[in-house]
Amino acid sequence: MLPGEKNGLQTKCLIILERDTWPEMSKILNIDDVPAQRYATSRLLREAGFEVVEGEDGSTALEIASKRKIDAVVLDVDLPDIDGFEVVSRLRKNEKTRFLPVVLVSAVFTKEDEVRQGLRGGADAYMSLPLQGPQLARVLNDLINRAKPDHNG
16 A cells, blocks of 8 residues: 555545535526626636626526526625515525525625525525635535435435
8 A cells, every 4th residue: 555545545536535525516696786796706606616607687686596507696785676685585485496595795884684684584694795715615515505405304
C-alpha cells in the first residue's frame, strides 16, 4: 500500500465519494433587477457548483419557476414589478412551486420586521448583501436536501 492510500484507494477518491451526498448541479433561479448584483450572485452560485438561471423581475421569477425544473430560488426583495414578498406568496399558492425553496435577499439595511414578514410569508431563508459564497451554498444545499421527497418522510 502506498502512502496516502487507505484500503487500496487513494484518499482523494474517498473524498470524492463522500461528496456524492451533495446535490450535484442543482439549478438555482437568481432574480435581481440590478445587473451587477445579479452577476455577482450568479458567479458565487456557479463557483459553488450550481447551475444558474437568471431573471430581472418578479414576473419572470414566477414564469420560470412554474415552467422549468428549478431546485431553489435566490430572490431580491426589492423588484420593480412585484416585490419579493409577493413573489414568495404566489409561489406558495401554485401547486407546482409551493415547496420550492426560496432565499430572500435584501441589499438595503434589513429590519427585523422585514425578515419576519419574509419568513412568515413562506421564504425559507433571508440574507443580506453582500452575500458570502460558502454561506449561501450551505443554506441552499440544506434547503434543497430538505425539499427532496425522500427527506420529507
